[in-house]
Amino acid sequence: MRFVEKMLAGGLLASALTASAVASDEQVFGWVENATIEPWGIMVKAKLDSGALTSSLDARDIEMFEKDGEDWVRFRLKLEDQGSGEEFSDRLERPLYRELSVRGAGGRDERPVVLMNVCMGDTIYEEQFSLRDREEMLYPLLLGRRTISHLGLLDVRSTFQQEPSCGEDATVVSHDPEDKQS
Numbered sequence: 001m002r003f004v005e006k007m008l009a010g011g012l013l014a015s016a017l018t019a020s021a022v023a024s025d026e027q028v029f030g031w032v033e034n035a036t037i038e039p040w041g042i043m044v045k046a047k048l049d050s051g052a053l054t055s056s057l058d059a060r061d062i063e064m065f066e067k068d069g070e071d072w073v074r075f076r077l078k079l080e081d082q083g084s085g086e087e088f089s090d091r092l093e094r095p096l097y098r099e100l101s102v103r104g105a106g107g108r109d110e111r112p113v114v115l116m117n118v119c120m121g122d123t124i125y126e127e128q129f130s131l132r133d134r135e136e137m138l139y140p141l142l143l144g145r146r147t148i149s150h151l152g153l154l155d156v157r158s159t160f161q162q163e164p165s166c167g168e169d170a171t172v173v174s175h176d177p178e179d180k181q182s
Helices: 001-023 145-151
Strands: 027-031 032-038 040-049 055-058 060-067 070-080 089-095 096-105 108-118 123-132 140-143 153-155 171-173
Touching: 027 032, 027 055, 027 096, 027 108, 040 070, 055 070, 055 108, 096 123, 123 145, 140 145, 145 153
Parallel strands: 027 153, 040 140, 055 123, 123 171
Antiparallel strands: 032 040, 032 108, 055 140, 060 070, 070 089, 096 108, 108 123
16 A cells, blocks of 8 residues: 555656646656757657767768868768658768767767757757767657756656747757756
């Protein structure tokens, strides 16, 4: 009987916290959301993963190079727009923000990290994205804790709580390198 009481109390507390967040106008996101990669407006499914620290974006043909004495990354995005069904496949170049060392079952993996813009809800966030081939993954975009911390609340029981709607007058939250979460 105690287990049932604890579960009921936990459910009531979660409902109260969600209601409190909604009442205070803080946005609530589900564990899967549509997001747009800006400035192109490509709509992709994003998994909000509190188990990952750094966000990750599906990128192909990744190569590092030097430009004007700085480290840069050249890569190709190959994404299917969820809104139109069209494939977006462009080669991009971005300054290397940092390199990320990831340890997993397959060993150690080094990944380049770049700053990119993503629209979640009605706000554009400049965030860190590690680049890797996510072709075999269900979601081309994974948003980790660094990004989630800027969004609002994460409701792991729901999906598609916020539609991306970032127009020309959207609020832009620039990356803050001094932010210890970032």
